[in-house]
Amino acid sequence: MRTQTSSLRSKDLLGIEHLTPEEITLILDTAEGFKEVSERPVKKVPALRGQLVINLFMEASTRTRVSFEIAEKRLSADTLNFTASGSSVEKGETLIDTAENLMAMAPDMIVIRHKYPGAPKMLADRLPASIINAGDGAHEHPTQALLDAFTIRERLGRLHGVNVSIIGDIAHSRVVRSNIHLLTKMKANVTVAGPPTLIPVEIEKLGVRVLHSIDEAIDGADVIMMLRIQLERQGKLRFPSLREYYNTFGLTPQRLRRAKEGVIVMHPGPMNRGVEIASDVADGPWSVILDQVTNGVAVRMAVLYLLGGAHRE
Amino acid sequence: MNVKKRLLDGARMHRAIRRMAIEIVEKNRGITDLIIVGIRSRGVPIGERLAKEIEEMEGHPVPFGILDITLYRDDLTTIAPQPVVKPTKLPEPIDDKVVVLVDDVLYTGRTVRAALDALIDFGRPRAVMLAVLIDRGHRELPIHADVIGKTVPTDADEVIKVRMAELDDEDEVLIMEK
Numbered sequence: 001m002r003t004q005t006s007s008l009r010s011k012d013l014l015g016i017e018h019l020t021p022e023e024i025t026l027i028l029d030t031a032e033g034f035k036e037v038s039e040r041p042v043k044k045v046p047a048l049r050g051q052l053v054i055n056l057f058m059e060a061s062t063r064t065r066v067s068f069e070i071a072e073k074r075l076s077a078d079t080l081n082f083t084a085s086g087s088s089v090e091k092g093e094t095l096i097d098t099a100e101n102l103m104a105m106a107p108d109m110i111v112i113r114h115k116y117p118g119a120p121k122m123l124a125d126r127l128p129a130s131i132i133n134a135g136d137g138a139h140e141h142p143t144q145a146l147l148d149a150f151t152i153r154e155r156l157g158r159l160h161g162v163n164v165s166i167i168g169d170i171a172h173s174r175v176v177r178s179n180i181h182l183l184t185k186m187k188a189n190v191t192v193a194g195p196p197t198l199i200p201v202e203i204e205k206l207g208v209r210v211l212h213s214i215d216e217a218i219d220g221a222d223v224i225m226m227l228r229i230q231l232e233r234q235g236k237l238r239f240p241s242l243r244e245y246y247n248t249f250g251l252t253p254q255r256l257r258r259a260k261e262g263v264i265v266m267h268p269g270p271m272n273r274g275v276e277i278a279s280d281v282a283d284g285p286w287s288v289i290l291d292q293v294t295n296g297v298a299v300r301m302a303v304l305y306l307l308g309g310a311h312r313e
Numbered sequence: 314m315n316v317k318k319r320l321l322d323g324a325r326m327h328r329a330i331r332r333m334a335i336e337i338v339e340k341n342r343g344i345t346d347l348i349i350v351g352i353r354s355r356g357v358p359i360g361e362r363l364a365k366e367i368e369e370m371e372g373h374p375v376p377f378g379i380l381d382i383t384l385y386r387d388d389l390t391t392i393a394p395q396p397v398v399k400p401t402k403l404p405e406p407i408d409d410k411v412v413v414l415v416d417d418v419l420y421t422g423r424t425v426r427a428a429l430d431a432l433i434d435f436g437r438p439r440a441v442m443l444a445v446l447i448d449r450g451h452r453e454l455p456i457h458a459d460v461i462g463k464t465v466p467t468d469a470d471e472v473i474k475v476r477m478a479e480l481d482d483e484d485e486v487l488i489m490e491k
Contacts, residue, residue: 007394
């Protein structure tokens with residue numbers, strides 16, 4: 001029998017880097033229990049009744065914010081959304097001041113998205129509330145990696161030994177960093193591929209194989225994870241044109257035809273159709289992109305539930 | 314903890330469950346609209362065995378489901394670490410059905426309170442019955458069982474341990490002393 005652990009060690013979820021394989025398994029197993037809640041006629045359980053969760057989104061987000069909000073509501077938590085625009089942040093308030101003011105309202109948990117890496121950790125060190133990182137700069141996006149792992153496990157039955165190829169803008173992606181940590185901890189084989197200008201030097205030290213050809217990356221992969229070209233994070237384009245990128249690194253039905261049978265295609269969204277992925281692939285039978293969105297709610301419910309009891313002893 | 318007394322062995326547990334199955338069918342005058350729902354974790358094997366006994370008696374299968382009540386516990390905010398959550402699996406809609414909730418031990422009644430809340434989120438049964446293998450008294454809520462395998466007067470510092478072959482290698486019920 002595999003080792004059982006029934007709680008997370010930290011009051012916060014700041015990244016995958018510091019989780020143990022047992023903690024990852026606990027979150028994924030718990031999420032299975034929560035997936036069923038979203039299929040009920042009454043999609044709500046009283047687990048976090050009376051707890052206040054503040055969603056502090058200092059950077060644009062639709063999918064993640066909505067997903068967290070649904071997860072919180074399905075657990076009966078009270079939720080409060082705080083975004084940078086139209087708030088005291090525009091008047092020059094620092095993150096710490098914002099957080100301490102919010103803390104005076106006694107939230108139990110704060111979900112934070114911020115453009116600066118480490119912002120969630122700064123809050124976690126200073127505040128008694130549980131902090132959940134919903135993406136900090138190019139650092140980590142732990143719940144995305146967890147929902148990706150959940151989806152892979154659901155489709156392929158395991159993570160151990162699965163060949164995962166992550167293709168695209170590796171340099172600017174927090175999703176890829178969290179995914180590399182998670183997948184290597186769970187003993188999956190990770191390959192990253194993209195143009196050399198979009199792959200950080202020495203990334204192979206994280207235990208991944210580096211390729212510069214999408215066709216080689218597709219060969220033998222059980223999972224193909226496409227990443228968005230993050231135009232907003234690049235000062236200027238690191239390749240000649242979007243069309244050239246599509247021709248060289250875009251996932252097309254022709255390329256996918258050479259893939260292993262039963263391959264699944266993932267994308268953390270939002271997609272740039274016709275840049276990193278062809279519409280026929282995104283909407284095709286290989287795609288589990290919308291499963292990822294559905295599973296995101298279950299995984300976030302699991303994280304909220306597991307952290308919800310941690311600091312109230 | 315020391316074993317104070319063995320309340321039931323495998324053979325006596327089997328007879329108790331068979332008698333409970335007969336009582337369930339009698340009280341409902343048959344098995345029309347009946348659903349057996351076991352409360353995790355020991356209520357599941359007991360419920361499965363009840364459903365099997367009823368099927369053997371009546372010649373028709375009875376729908377069987379599993380209820381996880383973790384998220385409905387009234388002590389969820391005070392216990393740490395958080396208990397493990399598992400899925401609830403109901404075989405069909407429970408609207409207008411007679412649901413027989415099954416658990417191993419009836420004690421304070423709080424588990425049953427949570428189970429009723431969980432169940433009602435899935436629909437509106439015509440009636441809910443409670444079947445337990447052991448009723449040990451000390452209720453803290455106005456809840457009673459309709460079908461009981463064995464009633465045992467206990468002290469509050471005693472622990473009833475139900476072991477089921479499906480989960481614990483062996484069928485037996487023990488009274489333990491702290």
